Amino acid sequence: MNSVVQYFKGIADGIWSLLKGMSVTNRYFFSPGKIVTQKYPNNRKDLVMFDRFKGDLIMPHDEKNEHKCTGCGICQINCPNGSIEVISKTITTEDGKTRKAIDKHIYHLGKCTFCALCVKSCPSDALAFSQEFEHAVFNKELLTKQLNKPGSQIMKGV
Amino acid sequence: MEEQVLNTAINEDEPYLINMGPQHPSTHGVLRLVVSLKGETVKNVVPHIGYIHRGIEKMCESLTYPQIIHLTDRMDYLSAHINNEAVCLNVEKALEIEIPERVKVIRTIMAELTRIQSHQLFWASYGMDLGGQTCYFYGLRDREKVLDIFEETTGGRMIVSYSCPGGLMYDIHPNFQKRVNDFIKYFRSILWEYDAILTGNVIFRERTIGIGKLSLEDAVSYGVTGPSGRASGFSCDIRKHDPYSAYDRVKFNEVLFTEGDTYHRYLARIEEMKESMNIIEQLIDNIPEGPYTVKMKPVLKLPEGEYFQKVETARGELDVFIVSDGNKYPFRMKFRSPNFVNLGVLNHISKEFKIADLVAIAGSLDFVIPDIDR
Amino acid sequence: MxxxxxxxxxxxxxxxxxxxxxxxxxxxxxxxxxxxxxxxxxxxxxxxxxxxxxxxxxxxxxxxxxxxxxxxxxxxxxxxxxxFESIEWKKSFFTALAVIGGAIVTIVTILDHRFAASKQAAAEVNMRFIGKSLLWTGFEGYALPFEVISVLLIAAMVAAIVIAKKSGPSGSDSQTLKK
Amino acid sequence: MTSEPWWKIFYDFTPFTKSIDEGLRSSMSPFWAVTTEMVIVGILFLLFYAVVGLFLVYWERKVCAFIQNRLGPNRIGPYGIFQTVADLIKLLFKELIPIKNADSFLFNLAPYIVIIVNFMVLGAIPFGKGLHAIDFNIGIFYVIAVSSMSVIGVLLAGWSSNSKYSLIGAMRSGAMIVSYELSLGLALITMVILAGSMQLSVIVEAQRTGWFIFKGHIPAFIAFIIYIISGTAETNRGPFDLAEAESELTAGYHTEYSGMKFAFFYLAEFINMFIVASIASTIFLGGWMPLHIGSWEGFNKIMDIIPPFIWYLGKTFFIIYLIMLLKWTFPRLRIDQLLTLEWKYLLPINLVNVLIMAFLVLMGWHF
CATH class of the missing domain: 1.20.120.1200 (NADH-ubiquinone/plastoquinone oxidoreductase chain 6, subunit NuoJ)
Structure with a gap:
């Protein structure tokens, strides 16, 4: 007799547990307000990334096309993957002195692992991360970028 | 294939071999399981690994200690922060640096958040392994909220790279505490759905209870740690037995079961999520003030010697072993990754079960393949 | 046509x-x-x-x-x-002979019989009638043949189980019935 | 057509189809009239098959998306309704990958068997008043008989692709369908006892005064639940999708199929679901009969305004939603649990249920 009770109790419990699960899914089906999908390419305009998001390494320039990079190469040393190359040159300043400055600050996005050691170790805060995340390109060469803008100069006082 | 003539008898003892993987929906990566079947009954499972081997241990020998951190993110990418922390703790121990209280508390909170999101993903993918695809989306929906917290503070979603020797890369974001509190409130209110859809479901219980039993002796001798080991009654929680960071000041229970079957491995993770929320709640509202990092030398050189640190990741015990010859690079770096060790028990516990159970068992051990291969 | x-x-x-x-x-x-x-x-x-x-x-x-x-x-x-192995020509020859012989006998018999065309219109068979006659025990009822056939079926099933249970040449037990 | 307004056709197709039939018979010999009718019906069914198949694929994706807090297809056309058409075009252009060492004859035959069986069953379903291709007097029996053949396509597909996953999938499917056929048939027999006929049109007509699920109360309801469960199993769906268990067997019996041949299996699965749902709506929910409640004259009048085939489609899609909800909520069963469910639970309950129903009908206790 006990096994018969067990049999029917098993059926009842089983159906009850199934109904509980179905009630959850059914509720979600009829509540379109809970949809979490973001229509990504359509919401580009009002898509705000977090300000610390590590998207793309950039070298901020001010309106006079000046940056803070001294070309010291610490970022290059700190990078674990060799994704930064600093090519420096010697320039002569107005007062006749020669000093070292960057010619090209080359950044290989394809090698970068976004560990942020370059940004953190830069003594003059010349590097930063942008919130740009759409990195896809058709040509691998496009992933190698020059961070200092053409004709840019080092900021005074750095 | 040469044609066989029908009257040659089929050799009954010849195993029916099936390659599950390297590309297979239920191996969660590039794990290859060579399964010998008899009918649908699993007779033997031979895991073949190495499809995603990157030689992280060897790469570490040519990187400085701060640079190593970002590689550990990529071992067990679901416990990324805890892996970071393990290396950092080891280096700090070697250098004998006193870490600010603030750093310890933040690291603990982040580690517990990592554990929660890892278990959420486990729940999601385990539901999918058993055929309930809706679980996957509910699990990921809630996991996104944790990842948002990570992204806001660390700039990365999975690959956080947040700890560094001597402290943290940046201070926490001003929104951090509010977001974490909101998340815990939200997650507590939604956990009943997890139970309604999966835990209490009669099909799920039938599929998991009594399947893949791992006895305490076997768990100890195979070295199965983490929730999988604790489901067998193996009290192996490093946070409890050998506290690091801020675990010595919080109260929490070590989730222990004795059954050791698939269902309890699953249940252990669900319970751990609740415990993790308890831990976070104890810490989140009184994070001590102070610096978020210690001023370190520009080049870290560990004194000559051997250093060892163990931490509890979401999957078990992660040991970091550094041999230093006094240089700025480690002479040898060894990780004892929990997944690699847990994988060893798969053959033992899945014998004589059905192939569908093999999926359930492998899912309940919660493998992360890059951690196995490193 | x-x-x-x-x-x-x-x-x-x-x-x-x-x-x-x-x-x-x-x-x-x-x-x-x-x-x-x-x-x-x-x-x-x-x-x-x-x-x-x-x-x-x-x-x-x-x-x-x-x-x-x-x-x-x-x-x-x-x-x-x-x-399958391809069949020897001898075997196939005799088989063909037997088949053709059988076919000739059948065709001769059929042609010999005069099939009278029925005048009745084709009627659909009533389901109730089929059901009743299957369970009818009296005259024109099929209950007895029905039951006899089920006895035959049981005999066949028992035989099948016995054959399946028979131990193999090495004396090992059958694997289908043992776990 | 007589003096009645044109929209009356939606309520009763009989005069319409009859006039076509008479027109054809009067203008040509009976042989050609029958042939023409067959061709027309065949083309209509092909169209119906494609439209319903594509819509169901879309509907399935939308339902599961909403259940999972997603949007589902939303790119092609308004609300993405042309997504499945685009998918179909893609599948049409896809390469059919030939399988080396496969038995190519059986490999190519298998999808057609599944599709042909689908068509054979569709022919016997009453879609609306007068919309009924063949009205056998053994309607339900015919449906059971023909649908039992669809497993052959699955078995052939699994064996002939010469893949281990496919073979396991086919064997699971075989064991499953052979055993679930039993409870499917018994659940229908329960209702045949109540209806007193196997002819589908008679069964629908008998529900003019009330749907069978209300008329036969408890036993009918139990039969309905058993029918839904075994119907889901029969179509290889939902928690019973062991034959194509994604996480275990990658795609089960159609692992090796590609392009349009895969699409045949995929469409057949959805049409099978449609068939199961329409049989359920015909036998349990009154087919194209509107909902009538006893003596509420006004209510019954309002219900009569909705055309019968809308009622039919509404009921069918309600059951399809139910089946989809099952699929997207539950984890998959294991093969031995599946057989336990059938032999230990469904079959005994079903047998007792048949007896109870017979007793009810005998005593005249149904409504």
């Missing part, structure tokens, strides 16, 4: 062709599939006779039941690369 005749020829040709293919095919699963076609075409003939009940029985029992079981057992036992 009426539509009925066309359909009849179609079904007959299918039955004959696939019957021959069934016994000549060297791949066992193909033979089973040809058999399926034969059985389905036969049920088509029944449908043409307006004898829908028998046609449906033919589909359920033979096409849906027996052929499925045959295919299922082939699935369990044979591999795709296996083929």
């Amino acid at each position: 009426t539509a009925n005749q066309i359909m009849f020829i179609l079904f007959s040709v299918m039955i004959v062709t696939f019957s021959i293919l069934t016994v000549t095919s060297r791949k066992i699963l193909r033979a089973a599939v040809y058999l399926l076609f034969v059985l389905v075409s036969t049920s088509g003939l029944y449908f043409m006779l307006n004898y829908q009940f028998l046609a449906a029985i033919q589909l359920t029992l033979y096409a849906g039941g027996i052929v499925v079981l045959i295919i299922f057992s082939i699935l369990l036992t044979s591999h795709i690369s296996q083929k």
Whole structure:
């Protein structure tokens, strides 16, 4: 007799547990307000990334096309993957002195692992991360970028 | 294939071999399981690994200690922060640096958040392994909220790279505490759905209870740690037995079961999520003030010697072993990754079960393949 | 030629062709599939006779039941690369002789018989009538044959179990019944 | 057509179809009239098959998306309704990958068997008043008989692709369908006892005064639940999708199929679901009969305004939603649990249920 009770109790419990699960899914089906999908390419305009998001390494320039990079190469040393190359040159300043400055600050996005050691170790805060995340390109060469803008100069006082 | 003539008898003892993987929906990566079947009954499972081997241990020998951190993110990418922390703790121990209280508390909170999101993903993918695809989306929906917290503070979603020797890369974001509190409130209110859809479901219980039993002796001798080991009654929680960071000041229970079957491995993770929320709640509202990092030398050189640190990741015990010859690079770096060790028990516990159970068992051990291969 | 005749020829040709293919095919699963076609075409003939009940029985029992079981057992036992041995010419010669002889006897008998065309219109068989006569114990009832056949079925099943249970040459127990 | 307004056709197709039939018979010989009718019906069914198949694929994706807090297809056309058409075009252009060492004859035959069986069953379903291709007097029996053949396609597909996953999938499917056929048939027999006929049109007509699920109360309801469960199993769906268990067997019996041949299996699965749902709506929910409640004249009048085939489609899609909800909520069963469910639970309950129903009908206790 006990096994018969067990049999029917098993059926009842089983159906009850199934109904509980179905009630959850059914509720979600009829509540379109809970949809979490973001229509990504359509919401580009009002898509705000977090300000610390590590998207793309950039070298901020001010309106006079000046940056803070001294070309010291610490970022290059700190990078674990060799994704930064600093090519420096010697320039002569107005007062006749020669000093070292960057010619090209080359950044290989394809090698970068976004560990942020370059940004953190830069003594003059010349590097930063942008919130740009759409990195896809058709040509691998496009992933190698020059961070200092053409004709840019080092900021005074750095 | 040469044609066989029908009257040659089929050799009954010849195993029916099936390659599950390297590309297979239920191996969660590039794990290859060579399964010998008899009918649908699993007779033997031979895991073949190495499809995603990157030689992280060897790469570490040519990187400085701060640079190593970002590689550990990529071992067990679901416990990324805890892996970071393990290396950092080891280096700090070697250098004998006193870490600010603030750093310890933040690291603990982040580690517990990592554990929660890892278990959420486990729940999601385990539901999918058993055929309930809706679980996957509910699990990921809630996991996104944790990842948002990570992204806001660390700039990365999975690959956080947040700890560094001597402290943290940046201070926490001003929104951090509010977001974490909101998340815990939200997650507590939604956990009943997890139970309604999966835990209490009669099909799920039938599929998991009594399947893949791992006895305490076997768990100890195979070295199965983490929730999988604790489901067998193996009290192996490093946070409890050998506290690091801020675990010595919080109260929490070590989730222990004795059954050791698939269902309890699953249940252990669900319970751990609740415990993790308890831990976070104890810490989140009184994070001590102070610096978020210690001023370190520009080049870290560990004194000559051997250093060892163990931490509890979401999957078990992660040991970091550094041999230093006094240089700025480690002479040898060894990780004892929990997944690699847990994988060893798969053959033992899945014998004589059905192939569908093999999926359930492998899912309940919660493998992360890059951690196995490193 | 009426539509009925066309359909009849179609079904007959299918039955004959696939019957021959069934016994000549060297791949066992193909033979089973040809058999399926034969059985389905036969049920088509029944449908043409307006004898829908028998046609449906033919589909359920033979096409849906027996052929499925045959295919299922082939699935369990044979591999795709296996083929029957080609038959010796002697064997095939004598088989052909026997078959042709049988066919001649049958055809002669059929041609000998005078089939009187019925004047009655084709009527659909009433389902209630079939049901009642299947369970009727009196005259023209089928309850007794029905039960006798089920006894036969039980005997067949018992025999099958006994054969399956018989231990192998090495004396090992059967694996189907033991866990 | 007589003086009645044109929209009356939606309520009763009989005069319409009859007039076509008479027109054809008067203008040509009976042979050609029958042939023309067959061709028309065949083309209509092909169209119906494609439209319903594509819509169901879309509907399935939308339902599961909403259940999972997603949007589902939303790119092609308004609300993404042309997504499945685009998918179909893609599948049409896809390469059919030939399988070396496969039995190519059986490999190519398998999808057609599944599709043909689908068509054979569709022919017997009453879609609306007068919309009924063949009205057998053994309607239900015919449906059971023909649908039992669809497993052959699955078995052939699994064996002939010469893949281990496919073979396991086919064997699971075989064991499953052979056993679930039983409870499917018994659940229908329960209702045949109540209806007193196997002819689908008679069964629908008998529900003019009330749907069978209300008329036969408890036993009918139990039969309905058993029918839904075994119907889901029969179509290889939902928690019973062991034959194509994604996480275990990658795609089960159609692992090796590609392009349009895969699409045939995929469409057949959805049409099978449609068939199961329409049989359920015909036998349990009154087919194209509107909902009538006893003596509420006004209510019954309002219900009569909705055309019968809308009622039919509404009921069918309600059951399809139910089946989809099952699929997207539950984890998959294991093969031995599946057989336990059938032989230990469904079959005994079903047998007792048949007896109870017979007793009810005998005592005249149904409504």
